[in-house]
Amino acid sequence: MLRWVAAKVAGGAFVLWAIATLIFFGLRLIPGDPAQALLGGPGSQASAEALALVRREHGLDLPLAEQYLLAMGRLATGDLGTSYSLRQDVLTLIGQQFWGTLLLTVLSLATAWAIALLLATWATRGSRSGRAVASGLEVVASAVPHFWLASMLILLFSSLLGLLPPVSVEGPSGLVLPVLTLALPLAGFLAQVMRESLADALESPFVLSARARGETETGVRWRHAIRHASLPAISLSGWAFGSLISGAVVVETVFARPGLGRSLLSAVTARDIPMVTGIALVSALSFVLVTIATDAIDRVADPRLRRA
Amino acid sequence: MRRAQRTLTFVGGSALALSLLAGCAAAAPSSEEPVAGGTLVYATGDAEPSCLDPHVGGNYPQALLATQYIESLVSKNADGDIIPWLAESWEESDDGLSWEFRLRDDVSFTDGTPLTADAVAANIAHLKDPETASSTGYLAVGKIESTTSLDEHTLRIDLSAPDSALLDSFSMPWVGIQSPTALERGEDANCESPVGTGPFIVEEWTRQQGVRLVRNEDYNSWPQDAAHEGTAWLEAIDWRFIPDAATRYAALQSGEVDVIDNPQPNALAAASEDGPITAVAAPRPGASNRIELNAGKAPFDDARVREAFIRAAKVNDGIEGLFFGTVARSYSVLSSVEADSLSTPEYFDADLDAANALLDAAGWTQRDADGYRVKDGQRLVLEFPVSTNQSVPAEQSLFEQIQATAKQAGFQVILEPLDLSSWYGALAAHEYNLVSAPYTKVGPDVLRILYHSDSTVPAPSGYFANLAQLKDPKLDALLTQASETTDATLRAELYEEAQDIVLSGYHVLPLYDQQNHYLHGEDVEGMRALPTVSTPTFFDAWLSR
Numbered sequence: 043m044l045r046w047v048a049a050k051v052a053g054g055a056f057v058l059w060a061i062a063t064l065i066f067f068g069l070r071l072i073p074g075d076p077a078q079a080l081l082g083g084p085g086s087q088a089s090a091e092a093l094a095l096v097r098r099e100h101g102l103d104l105p106l107a108e109q110y111l112l113a114m115g116r117l118a119t120g121d122l123g124t125s126y127s128l129r130q131d132v133l134t135l136i137g138q139q140f141w142g143t144l145l146l147t148v149l150s151l152a153t154a155w156a157i158a159l160l161l162a163t164w165a166t167r168g169s170r171s172g173r174a175v176a177s178g179l180e181v182v183a184s185a186v187p188h189f190w191l192a193s194m195l196i197l198l199f200s201s202l203l204g205l206l207p208p209v210s211v212e213g214p215s216g217l218v219l220p221v222l223t224l225a226l227p228l229a230g231f232l233a234q235v236m237r238e239s240l241a242d243a244l245e246s247p248f249v250l251s252a253r254a255r256g257e258t259e260t261g262v263r264w265r266h267a268i269r270h271a272s273l274p275a276i277s278l279s280g281w282a283f284g285s286l287i288s289g290a291v292v293v294e295t296v297f298a299r300p301g302l303g304r305s306l307l308s309a310v311t312a313r314d315i316p317m318v319t320g321i322a323l324v325s326a327l328s329f330v331l332v333t334i335a336t337d338a339i340d341r342v343a344d345p346r347l348r349r350a
Numbered sequence: 351m352r353r354a355q356r357t358l359t360f361v362g363g364s365a366l367a368l369s370l371l372a373g374c375a376a377a378a379p380s381s382e383e384p385v386a387g388g389t390l391v392y393a394t395g396d397a398e399p400s401c402l403d404p405h406v407g408g409n410y411p412q413a414l415l416a417t418q419y420i421e422s423l424v425s426k427n428a429d430g431d432i433i434p435w436l437a438e439s440w441e442e443s444d445d446g447l448s449w450e451f452r453l454r455d456d457v458s459f460t461d462g463t464p465l466t467a468d469a470v471a472a473n474i475a476h477l478k479d480p481e482t483a484s485s486t487g488y489l490a491v492g493k494i495e496s497t498t499s500l501d502e503h504t505l506r507i508d509l510s511a512p513d514s515a516l517l518d519s520f521s522m523p524w525v526g527i528q529s530p531t532a533l534e535r536g537e538d539a540n541c542e543s544p545v546g547t548g549p550f551i552v553e554e555w556t557r558q559q560g561v562r563l564v565r566n567e568d569y570n571s572w573p574q575d576a577a578h579e580g581t582a583w584l585e586a587i588d589w590r591f592i593p594d595a596a597t598r599y600a601a602l603q604s605g606e607v608d609v610i611d612n613p614q615p616n617a618l619a620a621a622s623e624d625g626p627i628t629a630v631a632a633p634r635p636g637a638s639n640r641i642e643l644n645a646g647k648a649p650f651d652d653a654r655v656r657e658a659f660i661r662a663a664k665v666n667d668g669i670e671g672l673f674f675g676t677v678a679r680s681y682s683v684l685s686s687v688e689a690d691s692l693s694t695p696e697y698f699d700a701d702l703d704a705a706n707a708l709l710d711a712a713g714w715t716q717r718d719a720d721g722y723r724v725k726d727g728q729r730l731v732l733e734f735p736v737s738t739n740q741s742v743p744a745e746q747s748l749f750e751q752i753q754a755t756a757k758q759a760g761f762q763v764i765l766e767p768l769d770l771s772s773w774y775g776a777l778a779a780h781e782y783n784l785v786s787a788p789y790t791k792v793g794p795d796v797l798r799i800l801y802h803s804d805s806t807v808p809a810p811s812g813y814f815a816n817l818a819q820l821k822d823p824k825l826d827a828l829l830t831q832a833s834e835t836t837d838a839t840l841r842a843e844l845y846e847e848a849q850d851i852v853l854s855g856y857h858v859l860p861l862y863d864q865q866n867h868y869l870h871g872e873d874v875e876g877m878r879a880l881p882t883v884s885t886p887t888f889f890d891a892w893l894s895r
Contacts, residue, residue, distance in 0.1 A: 044546065076771065081875075091480035091490070127400040128557060129538060196600050208600035209393075209607075210594055226759075298592040298601075300558035310399065313771040 082332035132320040143301035145287040150224035154206035157229035162236035183230025194294040209298040240271035280333035388893040389586040395612035408486030413523040417885040418528035420546030426881040446512030453503040459529035466498035472530035490519035510835040518793030549582040549889040560590040583892035609870040619674035632879030636796040636866040638680040641859040646819030654712040656856035662705035662759035668751035677862040690794040692849040705759040720828035721761030734784040737773035798829040818857040
């Protein structure tokens with residue numbers, strides 16, 4: 043077990059280093075001058091002196107290799123630097139935005155799971171036409187782009203029905219539409235995965251024996267088959283979490299919700315290298331942690347993995 | 351990316367159309383007398399500034415906010431005349447090399463520091479200090495050589511050359527006057543909470559959410575054209591950043607916000623005087639929205655090819671269709687609010703036959719299988735990088751229509767949507783034949799910034815404002831002379847001649863007036879845009895609820 047954890051941690055560290063390196067060179071390969079972007083909003087013209095000063099201040103005048111080593115050295119000590127565009131410590135800024143995005147993604151994941159479980163059990167039960175509707179819904183839900191879904195939810199629940207606010211105001215009502223936007227496509231995807239293994243499970247001998255013991259149909263599903271059917275979905279939840287983080291970019295922008303996704307978008311636009319690097323690393327770290335966690339849950343839920 | 355943006359426009363559009371149908375409530379009659387109190391919620395679609403002090407950098411989002419808490423030496427009235435503000439009066443010396451500004455003696459900044467000649471001198475020093483990294487304000491005070499406080503409230507400004515644009519420059523929010531005590535706190539503190547003399551005070555800035563502005567209870571420096579005297583009616587303004595246009599509009603409809611900027615044209619067209627949502631239009635000064643033709647390289651180094659492109663591009667139908675009649679076609683490089691603007695529709699008549707004849711004459715006689723013209727084995731290709739941060743979806747659709755009409759004459763226009771940094775990069779590398787770049791500056795002196803050959807010399811960053819690559823000694827002489835003359839009639843003549851050179855040389859395709867549009871709910875009364883750079887001011891605004 044200890045070995046397993048150590049391997050996972052080493053793998054995670056490698057992933058973080060690779061991401062930091064990719065971002066560092068990626069952002070410098072794109073044409074354009076970060077110093078210019080730093081000073082020049084639309085319609086403004088930075089003076090030569092100001093540009094030179096900014097370059098010196100941010101070390102942009104050093105050779106690329108030196109900039110890279112300096113940046114990695116700082117990252118290794120946990121120093122994410124100062125944001126170019128917001129002029130504040132990146133770690134502090136991320137700290138302010140992190141919890142909003144975490145709340146959004148965790149709630150979305152939980153909601154997606156709940157919807158997926160309902161869809162999957164419905165799809166393997168009921169009439170043939172009911173099943174067809176359920177699987178049709180799954181496909182449509184998983185294919186819907188976040189942006190379109192967000193606009194439609196705003197149109198329906200805010201503009202037409204006036205039930206929910208279109209922008210994220212404080213309190214739970216502002217969270218409903220953003221969470222639904224992220225959860226629905228994911229639920230469709232998870233339900234498809236669950237439905238197949240649920241159908242498999244319902245054909246399995248252990249279900250037959252449970253039925254033979256006199257379990258009700260609902261009992262069979264919820265006590266036996268669902269646990270089995272959840273395994274692939276648990277493994278996928280690590281990946282799903284990653285997709286939620288990227289979905290947060292769209293959702294936080296459309297619903298004007300502060301968070302890491304929206305920070306990332308504005309940082310990329312402003313060519314704010316420390317901020318982009320910081321957010322990507324924090325997202326990657328969350329992703330690595332969640333993947334380790336889902337692997338661990340997998341091992342608990344499926345004893346076969348522990349022997350492997 | 352490209353498809354995503356189209357979807358964005360389409361979804362936003364249909365969402366708007368449907369929600370308009372839903373939101374047809376009758377307007378409540380408003381009381382006539384202004385009511386004091388209340389918090390107005392403003393939602394902006396412009397970027398969140400990185401610094402609330404408009405001296406630092408100097409772009410439009412900063413001007414929008416700064417108008418609420420920082421005031422200028424002079425202002426403009428609706429007719430475009432300069433009027434006193436923090437400066438009571440001023441006098442220019444005969445040689446135009448020195449100015450004396452007499453300041454009001456009863457005004458204090460919101461931190462208690464009095465407004466004095468030294469305070470204004472400290473502001474000019476702050477703008478000129480490279481550490482401030484000012485861009486717009488830095489250019490505006492470029493000719494100021496030194497300042498002298500003649501007495502507590504009189505400041506003399508000495509120039510390196512006469513500057514007929516000095517008063518225009520001093521009217522801009524980027525050259526607003528801030529408390530010298532506050533400036534001394536250093537850039538970080540000053541970016542967070544700049545201190546001016548305005549009707550509101552910056553209380554708190556929550557990144558990505560908004561800025562909380564509260565009423566200045568000691569306010570006494572309203573401009574001459576204000577509707578009332580005393581403090582602002584509103585107790586506070588909640589300034590929120592809502593980047594998505596459809597969400598912003600939905601928030602206005604649901605009453606969560608009171609005023610929005612940057613609405614989509616269809617939302618604007620649906621607003622009306624007696625409906626629940628009212629539009630406020632405010633033309634921006636300086637240059638019009640236009641496409642510059644890069645004459646610095648082939649194929650636009652040939653004037654016939656430039657004219658052919660302009661004759662082939664059909665602009666009017668696109669503007670009518672895409673902007674729902676909310677903007678007017680421009681035939682000038684200057685905004686129509688500029689008194690010296692020259693409008694020449696005759697140079698811009700769409701005429702496909704003329705375009706074809708011009709291209710034939712220029713040697714582009716062959717066409718390839720796709721219908722594009724070819725000369726010496728080279729296709730007639732025009733690169734058009736578009737900054738998606740500075741262009742609304744409707745404008746990008748207009749560019750697509752121009753691309754389609756220019757194709758009929760045999761031009762292949764390649765539209766390249768880019769983020770701001772990549773866009774700057776493409777311009778710096780001269781990788782463009784066509785470009786649309788906004789530029790807001792008060793007064794016709796913007797012509798010198800945009801078309802003087804000095805502006806083709808790139809800064810170390812590679813940026814230059816003369817994107818048309820115009821290098822005409824005669825034009826240079828006219829623009830320099832105009833910027834130095836104090837004779838208004840002569841100045842107008844010089845600018846007219848200069849504009850005719852730019853327009854008749856087919857260096858620019860003007861599209862429409864740069865306009866700011868605001869939409870507000872039925873509870874909002876008395877809102878107006880300041881005539882300087884058309885930023886909204888809420889000093890006279892009140893809420894009827």
